[in-house]
Amino acid sequence: MTDATDEEIRELLDVETIAVIGCSATPGKAAHDVPAYLQRQGYDIIPVNPNRDEVLGRTAVDSLDDVSGHVDLVDVFRPSEEVSRIVDAALKRHQRHDDLDGIWLQRGIRDDAAAARARDAGLIVVQDRCLKVEHGRLG
Structure with a gap:
């Protein structure tokens, strides 16, 4: 199965804390506007961006390994070529x-x-979909 079901997406929309890999400090970029929208909806957004100290009023961390608190969902705004490495880091965190x-x-x-x-590790995976759009559709 390559695509998440609406039921799985609804389950992910019910989380509290989202680590955003590639979160941008530049308004107008999807990697900024989507997390900002989610933050306004009440989600706890943890920006992951090694090039910024702060994004969306929160301290940015360099990598998923640097997130000290609880994470429910990893939201990725990086090229497809980087996904394998990000998934590996997420799986290490999950374990x-x-x-x-x-x-x-x-x-x-x-x-x-x-x-x-x-x-295979028990995580729900959504690919090639906008979290903001799906939140508006199903949230």
Whole structure:
């Protein structure tokens, strides 16, 4: 299975804390506007961006490994070529902390092999869909 069902997406929309890989400080970019929207909807957004100290009023961390608190969902705004490495980091976190429900790959981002590894580990994976759009549709 390569695509998440609406039921799985609804489950991910019910999370509290989202680590956003590639979160941008530049308004007008999807990697800024989508997390900002989610933050306004009440989600706790953890920006992951090694090039920024702060994004969306929150301290940015360099990598998923640097997130000290609970994470429910990893939302990815990085090229498809980077997904495998990001999924590997998410799976390591899932094994160590058992606090991850899913991985969301934003519009235009897809890696079927990495998604299969994450699903095999029990995570919900959404590929090539906008979290903001799906929140509006199903939330």
